[in-house]
Each structure stands twice: as C-alpha cells, then as structure tokens.
Amino acid sequence: MGRRVTIEDVARAAGVSRQTVSRAINNKREISPITLERVMNAVQQLGYRPSWVARGLATQRTHTIGLVVPDITNPFFPEVARGVQDAARAAEYNVFLYNTDESAEREHQILYSLASQPVDGILLFGSRIDDSDLTTFAESYRPLVVLNRRIGHPGVGMVLVDNYAGARLAVEHLINRGHRHIGMLAGPLASPSSIQRVGGFRAAIEQHQLPLQDSCIVPGPPTLDGGREGAEQLLYHHPEITALFAYNDVMALGAVQAYIESGYRVPDERAVVGFDDIWIAELVHPGLTTIRVNKYEVGYRAAQCLLALMEDPMQCPPAVEIGVELIIREST
Template identity: 40%
Template sequence: MSTIKDVAALAGVSFTTVSHVLNDTRPVSADARRRVLAAVEEIGYLPSAVARSLRKSETKIIGVLVPNVNNPFFAELVVGVEEGCRLSGYSVFLCNSDNDPKRQQQYMRTLLEKRIDGLLLSSAGDAEALARIFKLATVPAVTVDRAVPGARADRVSVNNQDGAYKAVRHLLDLGHRQIACISGPAEFEVSMERVEGWRRALQERGLPVDGSLLIESDFSSAGGYEAARRLLRDRAEISAVFASNDMMALGVLRAAAEFGLRLPQQLSVVGFDDIELSAYVYPALSTVGCSIKELGREAARVLIDRIENPGAPLKDVQLTPRLVQRESTAAPGSR
C-alpha cells in the first residue's frame, strides 16, 4: 500500500507539502499542487481516514441504527438519511438490530468504537432498552418517530395521531361505521398514538369505540394477515379496516382475497406510512403518510446541525401526514 512518503518522492516535494495539498491547510504553489495530485492519481494513494480523524477529532461518519431493514419503511428511511448525509459530506454506518435489544446495545458499542460523529436511532424497542442505549451514547443523537425519556436527543417524527385520525375520518366520510383497527404492539409509543387517532375519529362522529374491533399485531404483513383473518371470521359486520402501517395493510388485502371479498366494494382497507410498494399492489393501497425519504433527509439535517452546533436547544420536528386515496377504499357495499 502506498504512503504519503511515496507520493512525496514521486512528486519531488516534501511529505509535509503533500499533506498541505491533500488537507488544504497551507497555500502551495500551483506547480507543486499539480505534481502532488498527479502522483496521488498515478500510485492510487488513499489518505488514512483513521489518521485524519485522530488529528481533527472527527470521522465524518454517522451511525444509523434501525430495527428491521426488511421493512420497506426503514429501507426508504435509510435512503433519505444517506442522501442527506452525503450532501453534507458525511458517510453512513448502517446497523440492523433485527428487533433485538441486546443486539442494539452491541451495535451501539461498535458505533462508538468507530468514533462516529453522531447517532441516528429509529427503533421500535421498549423505552427501558432504549434508555440503556442512550446511557452509552456520548455523541450527538437524533431519534426518529419516538422520544426516549431522559435522553438528550433531538427528535424527528410524523404526527401519528393526526395521520390515523385522517385515515379513519376518510373511511367515515365514505359512510363506514364498523371500522376495525389493527395496531402495532401496545407498548410502543407509535402504536398508542395511532390507536388514539382511530378512537378520536370515531368519538368525534358520536360512534362507540368497540374494543373488540381493536386487534394488536406486530407491524408485519404476516401479523396483519393473521389479525385480519380473525376479524373477518368473527366480525362479519365490519366494512373497513384501518391498519397501523402499510405492511399490515398488505396482509389484510391477502386475507380479504382468501375470504372471497371484493375490495373495496365489500371491504375497504387503509394503511399508514405510504411506503412506495403501497402504490403498486392490487388494489393500490389507500394510506396516510409523508415522504419517508424526506423524513430521513430531515433527520440527517437535524443531526448534522446538532453535530455542528452542540449547544443549540433540542429540536422536536414533526412532519404532517397527508391522506393518499387509491383503490382500496370506497363507500360500503353489501357483504
């Protein structure tokens, strides 16, 4: 592997001159700069990021910790984060915890050992596990879509209650009255907020909130499928389902097809998040959400601002979701 001294020898300059050219720390003559850059190109020299980070106390690396990259929501989020970081000169170190709190902590230690400049955490884990992670964190941090009690971190989120309210109000405006809700795990803040939006929309119309129409699941398509099968088997009177994320809503579409129901004539389905895939299933999924990539870009922007302005007041940025009406919702028909 070539070294800075190899570059200096080929360019006919001192290695300190090479350093000044590469790091732009002191004016160097145009001729010397040209020879140094030509030598770097010829021998394929790559400056040591480790050495640079030790000199400047920065690595220009952002650690991103997510619970499940198989979920399109987190995949799209990471794309937005990477884009925002890249445009600001930062690289991304991605870790997938697979919803395992112990693995989250292990990755947290790994990221800190890599001397990351900042941490972006999007996790569905319980608050206690996340609090343990933030006890380890000694770098600027941003959480996506949730707050962590006691953690000094900025937050970027979607207004979950408002989005769920808009989804259920859409069904109510179409004439639906028996509207089931498939939620995520009850202990998650996101789940509670979206269930509250379902309740608020029903109560606003003077409708009873039937607890038997609320089924807890796990934010996966398989979980939504199983929950929908139970609903369609036991509660034939329902005409619409609000699923607390699009992945569960896709499972509902599958279950409805297996029950021989025509969508949306016999059952309307609306999700949450507006993942890209939701526009390409059949019927195309009505949903609420904001651009997930934009959410990622905003989270990256807030984190980089925190890195560069560590003493600034903490931010709590909340994006407003919109209703996206597609083919999976219509006025109720006869079952």
C-alpha cells in the same frame, strides 16, 4: 501488493514536509500556490490516498454515521435509507447500516458496539428500547437522531411523523364513506408510532361518537401475516366491523387478503386503509388507500439534522416534523 503510499512518500517526492502535504490536501491555505501544485503533482503521480483511519485517529472523527433500522427488508426503510445516504454523501460521510430485527436486545448490542467508535453520529429509526434506556444512551453517546420519539436532550435530534393526524385522516375518511364500525390493526404496541396512531384512531372515533370496544384494536407484528391474522381475528370476534385502519401498508395488504379469502369484496363489503404509502400500495388490486409519508424526506432530513448536530453537539435542534397526506385509492 506494495506498501501503502504514505504522506511521507509524498513529502519526500515533493521535497517538502509532511505537514505541508497535509496542508495541501486539506487546502488549509497557509501554503504558496507553487508548492501546492508541486505537492498535488506528487500526490497524483504516487496515487496517494490519505488513510481515513489514521486521520480518524488523529482527529477523532471518522466521517461516518450509523443508520439503525428494524429491518431494511421492511419496505418502509429502503427509501429512508436512500434519503440518508444521499444527504450523507453530499457531506462526504459514509453510512453503516444495521438491522435490529425489532429486538430490543439486539438494538442494545448494536448501540453498545457503536460506542467503540466507528461512527460520529447515529440515526436510530424504529427503536424498540424504552425511553429511560434511550435517554441514558443519549447521555453517554455521541450525537443521535431518533425517529418518532420525544427525547428532550441536548445533542439529540428528533424526527416526528405526524402519526396522530394521519390516523385521524384515515378514520375520518372511513367515516365519510359511511362506516360506523371501525377496527384497528395496531401493530407492535411497544412502538411509539403505534401508540400515536392508536391515539389518533381513538380520538377520531370518539369525536364522532362511534362505538368502540378495546377488543376492536388488535396488536400484532407489522407483517403481512400479522395483518392477515389480525383481520381474521376481528372477523371472528367482531363481524360487525366493516372497515379497518391498519398500522401500516403491509398489514393492510394482509387484511385485504384475508377479507378476499373469506369471500368479502373490497371495498364494497369491507374497507381497509393503511399507512406509509409504500411503493406497492398503488400496484396491488384493489389499490390501497393509505396515509402517505414521505420516506425519503424522513431519511434526508434526519441525516441533515444529524450532520448539524455533529457541528455543534450541544445544541437542541427543533424537532423535524414530517407531514402526512391521505391517498385515496380503491380499497375504501
């Protein structure tokens, strides 16, 4: 109850003009220390809080960024989100969160609705829309940072996880362990990170002149069941395969489950390596060998990039490269 305290009220109470109050709270100087204090007192007493919305309308900036992820429930993203939040908070930005559910249509909706302003910039992670759509989008909309996409466009930043190197590390590790028939659970084919990981996988296999049929690379949803089913399918069609490289840890976990349920011992008879190093990878039994990605860093640096972009929306920031690391545990 009670009307909102406006800047006018403060001005009246302090015996100055609105503009002076505005100057005070945004410490623009151009204001004498004494009036500044007078104003600040009035602010305190009335409990005045400037309206973010009104300010947004006047300045055309809302101090808000939008974070778009496929699904916050996917264990990869909470840490990323956390990184984003922390970076945003440091700069006094708020962050909106949206889930696309891996659906391009849904993603379009969100992006479209984001255009009607609430945000100053967008962080697009795990995008599933195609490159041309993304480019036209980047052209018409505000600063944007994308994950694992190469878009050479002023005003858009890129964060690139080294998927290719990660996949190679994984495969080489498997080869070192003596495996010669290696399969891959490729995840969602539409995803660029899947393409990159498959690329690294193929390259490593070929370099070592190991046999590889296309049917040893099976796509599937990046979920536990996706991993389980992929592994079962491979078990059936390619029983010679003794090791699996999975698109991500969740799929890898599913694969391990499938193996165990089918009576194989991991890692003695079948080995599995995942990707991401999500929190639980070290808790399961056997502990999951995986490629670690610093997820917090991904979020944090992406947000920083976006923040910089918002200062100067026309620059072409260098891509932020995120390195990866092989973490060996018991599943290989």
